[in-house]
Amino acid sequence: MIGITSYGAYIPTFRLSRDMIAKAWGRGSLGGERAVANNDEDSTTMAVGAVFDCLQGQNRRDIQGLFFASTTAPYSEKQISPIVAKTVDLGNEILTYDFANGLRAGTSALRAAIDTVGNGSATNILSVAADCRLAYPQSDAEQAFGDGAAALMVGNSKVIASFEGHYALANEMMDVWRKTEDTFVQTWEGRWVLGEGYSKLITKAISGLLNKKGIDPKSVSWLALPAPNLRSHRQIAQSLGFDMKTQAVDPLLANIGDCGAAHPLMILVSALERAKSGDTILLASYGDGAEAFLFKVTDEIVQMKKRRGIEGYLNTGIPLATYEKYLSYRNLLESKPGEPFRLLPSATSYWRDQNSILSFHGSKCRNCGTVGFPIQRVCYTCLAKDDFDEIRLSDKLGQVFTYSIDNLAGRSDDPVVVQTMVETEEDKARVYCMMTDCRPEEIRVGMPVEFTFRKIYEGAGFHNYFWKCRPLRRGGK
Amino acid sequence: MQSIKDRVAIVGMGCSKFGERWDAGLNDLAIEAVYEAYQDAGVGPKDIQACYLGTVSAPLTGIAGTVASEALKLRDIPVIRNENWCASGHIAMIEAFMAVASGIYDVVLALGVEKLKDTGFPGLGTGRGMHPVIEARRTSPGSFALLATRYFHTYGIDPQKGKEIIGKIAIKNHHNGALSPKAHFHNEITLENVMKAPIVAWPLGLYDCCGNSDGAAAAIITRTDIAKRFRSDPIYIKGFGVAMDSMIPHFRPEFGWTSFDAMVKSSRKAYEQAGISNPREEIDIAEVHDCFSITELAIYEDLGFSPRGRASEDIESGFFTLEGGLPVNTDGGLKCFGHPMGASGIRMTYEIYKQLQQKVDNPKRQVKNPRRGLSHTFGGPPQLSAVAILGNEKG
Structure with a gap:
């Protein structure tokens, strides 16, 4: 069948x-x-x-x-x-x-x-x-x-x-x-x-x-x-x-x-x-x-x-x-760009780091279990070198550990950037990212979030995609 | 490992006027600070055997040490440039201490200089440091607001109350800045000003953020045994500490966001060299890295000035005011003096140096008979800390 x-x-x-x-x-x-x-x-x-x-x-x-x-x-x-x-x-x-x-x-x-x-x-x-x-x-x-x-x-x-x-x-x-x-x-x-x-x-x-x-x-x-x-x-x-x-x-x-x-x-x-x-x-x-x-x-x-x-x-x-x-x-009204990013993207580094950037893998230390993101060759906790398994963080849930509502970092049509420190529930991995699709006034420490794949910006002539977090959307059955 | 204590002395210092120096380029700022330092030490360009230069951003890269060789004509000597974000000048000065302590050089110039106001943007810009894609789109206030949010959460402080507490740090620094002729800002502010100010990055408002300024500061450094050839009141180096954390500790598991290991470790190393066991009692004056009001609060605890979680009690009691037990940021701090990154650590040291010599440019902010002072910078998004301790007598 x-x-x-x-x-x-x-x-x-x-x-x-x-x-x-x-x-x-x-x-x-x-x-x-x-x-x-x-x-x-x-x-x-x-x-x-x-x-x-x-x-x-x-x-x-x-x-x-x-x-x-x-x-x-x-x-x-x-x-x-x-x-x-x-x-x-x-x-x-x-x-x-x-x-x-x-x-x-x-x-x-x-x-x-x-x-x-x-x-x-x-x-x-x-x-x-x-x-x-x-x-x-x-x-x-x-x-x-x-x-x-x-x-x-x-x-x-x-x-x-x-x-x-x-x-x-x-x-x-x-x-x-x-x-x-x-x-x-x-x-x-x-x-x-x-x-x-x-x-x-x-x-x-x-x-x-x-x-x-x-x-x-x-x-x-x-x-x-x-x-x-x-x-x-x-x-x-x-x-x-x-x-x-x-x-x-x-x-x-x-x-x-x-x-x-x-x-x-x-x-x-x-x-x-x-x-x-x-x-x-x-x-x-x-x-x-x-x-x-x-x-x-x-x-x-x-x-x-x-x-x-x-x-x-x-x-x-x-x-x-x-x-x-x-x-x-939709770029039908041109918005004043935010300040230029100080770091230039590179197709080679994007390609080299794609397990972290696209697949959103972290490294789980085989020696002590610490989960690092992006993938860490030397463990944050026990310093073991190249002794880790890659684990996928994209479908893990997390909580807001701390955040700030940055009024200067965005572009003119969307001036507010919510910087978020996420701690994943399962592995306590820390992910520092932007929050999207949110009402800034509702954000609290401890708020449940999930990860969502987004376009970060366009540098070096190509689309730069990465992950953000968003308040957990609770619908579904 | 040996201590630097009493092996090195500062015999001359200079500091430019800080502020929006539309009139001055990088080179002009350097000349203003360095020639004041030459005069203070009674030396000239031909006496300088090596230069340690701290500058971060203008232009971003590719200028090597040419500020010194172009503007100051310090040719045919080593010019060693240090880039460590907001601690660049401070660490350049510490490198100068070590160069002199090694015995290789007798007279060394440390110079910190930054020209921020040629970029066309206020603030330090967006997205620096780690990775063009993984990097969140952030500014410095947004990064340090992460600390405020978590600190208030951890200690159960209502954010509005928290804003009042850190607002008092800004009020203190504005008061001191008003007494400081070379500072960027000279206005006193009230709690009402603080609470009604526009939010820059919640929970930080306008008055929680330091000035974005141009400026330069310089020091002439020599060996203790020959220091009195230059002046009768040299200032002695008692200790230093530098500590680096991960590129951005944001990703480090278990990072607490109420305290920074780099600040704790760098200050303990400096105290150990200086023989200080109780900094709250033994430090008489401190210039610390108040890039944001919440940062100064965390510094009180990480540098051991206040018990953990209880800095607010010292803020309320006025412990860190000019009249308090440990005056902090007597010249207005980064908040009012301004923060041209590469210059700041040496500018702070300039204030300590003048205070210890009882030669502050406005007697109204002169602290009574200080013996030991501390300067501290904190760099990056944030992860890098440097501390230097100075004294006006040996031993």
């Missing part, structure tokens, strides 16, 4: 009220709120967040590939999948492929993972999609879009949702695109895009799969249908004969927004969160064509370890204070 063996999601902490966007432009609001990536987040860091969620209860050594999908990869020449794989601490004898250039990139990665396991090339492949797309300020899409990520593990044992079928259609039309040099998503006239593009193609893909499998819409337990808006979602579901109340999974538009290539997978995760053994899930996806997947949930679903998923992340948001912050977080 081949299918999904684990799932995870990531939704950024900050949520921007659509009324606030509307008010800034003196126009109508779509209502609700949208998820906004912090200024230290991008598709790489959000993908890492979703993969960590998906890895709950999984053995990293069993994973033989990581497929990354996005239309907003932070590099146009350089794979993101190896960054994510190294950061989540997979081995190096793995497949790393990136999928890009279309809104079906996420489901393409999922389909490729299914085929890779299906043809015997691997037993477990992680597929992850993340997106952080930009719409023109003042446009409907600015309100409708959101930022987020989802990850699915595909394997051939302990399958929680078996792969039962797939149907795909290619379609060429200039409905939605971004040229290489474009910042914002471009579209042709909306009625044509929706009528001849989305509605026609996604209907054909879903009915094509139903016909191929010889099943009736009524027998499908959950319809995971991404849509550009709630009206289209309802129209498509109802016209195909699905019941909105009992079958259609919430398309996550009201409170997260359309997360591009990640969106279909996020809705699939949401479906898996509510599915029971024996349920069937129909997943659809649109972009330069359309495709549909059929999954059947197994008894293994009850074995899933606790994770945040869509539900957990959805319920732990913090309102973003202003629309202007959103603009500057």
Whole structure:
């Protein structure tokens, strides 16, 4: 049996009220709120967040590939999948492929993972999609879009949702695109895009799969249908004969927004969160064509370890204070840079120290047990030399040992930097880092925190990623 | 290991005006301090056999010892540059003590100089020291605020009350600075000023932070046995200590954040050399590294001036004021005199030297008959400490 063996999601902490966007432009609001990536987040860091969620209860050594999908990869020449794989601490004898250039990139990665396991090339492949797309300020899409990520593990044992079928259609039309040099998503006239593009193609893909499998819409337990808006979602579901109340999974538009290539997978995760053994899930996806997947949930679903998923992340948001912050977080309003860093990054030192910087390994002394971070060749406590095991700190919880709220260290749109001394609960390792996604007035000594992978800054012409801490997000089941 | 006690003496010192010296470059500041020191010792450039130079940041690297050879024309002698963050000048001076004690040189110049106000930024900048990526985006106030937060937490002090306690240190140093002509700031402040001041890095406000200044200080150092050839009242070196901790102790397991091993160890080594067993009683005056008010509080405890966890009692009782049992930072300290890093340790020693000679430039801050004084610097983010003890008589 081949299918999904684990799932995870990531939704950024900050949520921007659509009324606030509307008010800034003196126009109508779509209502609700949208998820906004912090200024230290991008598709790489959000993908890492979703993969960590998906890895709950999984053995990293069993994973033989990581497929990354996005239309907003932070590099146009350089794979993101190896960054994510190294950061989540997979081995190096793995497949790393990136999928890009279309809104079906996420489901393409999922389909490729299914085929890779299906043809015997691997037993477990992680597929992850993340997106952080930009719409023109003042446009409907600015309100409708959101930022987020989802990850699915595909394997051939302990399958929680078996792969039962797939149907795909290619379609060429200039409905939605971004040229290489474009910042914002471009579209042709909306009625044509929706009528001849989305509605026609996604209907054909879903009915094509139903016909191929010889099943009736009524027998499908959950319809995971991404849509550009709630009206289209309802129209498509109802016209195909699905019941909105009992079958259609919430398309996550009201409170997260359309997360591009990640969106279909996020809705699939949401479906898996509510599915029971024996349920069937129909997943659809649109972009330069359309495709549909059929999954059947197994008894293994009850074995899933606790994770945040869509539900957990959805319920732990913090309102973003202003629309202007959103603009500057996305570099649409240029903010005055903070003081220049006095230390220049170097690709060689970044490469040499990647076990500490990316995989977030510390050293545990074999002689006295002291855990040092970054990796210490000479033990802090007993001075033993080169006698340690590397241990992963990224998924350890910690507490604030001490902190300061530095009003000078940031940049003009985010002047406050919370310096934090974290002590991990388990090994009492000390990690000195910045705190992100927080309300500074709520920070206390002893506050529980977790680590989160972030973009620190851009020096030497490349993205400098490292870890920060954030107040523990308590959602999930 | 031998003690340095009474083997070396300072016979001349100079100190530039500290402050926002838009008028002066690095070289001008060095000339101002060194020529005062020459005059004080009755020597000239041709008498200097070696120069120990402490400077940190301007320009960051690549100037070697050329401040001395360019500005002062001290050519054809060794100029040894020391960079140890805020203790740079202090440790350069200690190296000069050792060079003289070794017998290799008879007359040595120690010079600390820093030009901070050419960078275009207030403060010392962001992100220095460890690693371009692992380094948190931090400033100095943010780093030392970590100490305040943990100290208040450990001793159960409400942060507002804690701010009042350390605020009194700033009030004291502003009072002393107002009596100090060469200091950067000369304004008295009140507790209300302290509590209402803008927050720089919680819980530290504006008046908890030292001045960001330009300045230079210099010392002429010689052997004790020939010191009286230069002047009748040389000041003798009684002991010193220097200690370094990890690059940043933030990552060191079990680091407590209320106290710093480097301060404890460096001061104990200096006391041992000087034969001091009870610093609270035996030190008459001290110039310590009050880069932030909370740092001065930690110093009281780490240097053994106050019992552990009880510095606040001495602050409340005025023990460290000009009239108190152990006057600290009589010239205004880093808070008011200013903190051009490389210059600070020698500037502190200048105040001790003048106090021990009873020759302070404003008699209103002259301490009565001090015999032994201490200067102390604390460097980095923080991990490096240097202490020197001086006396006005042998034995």
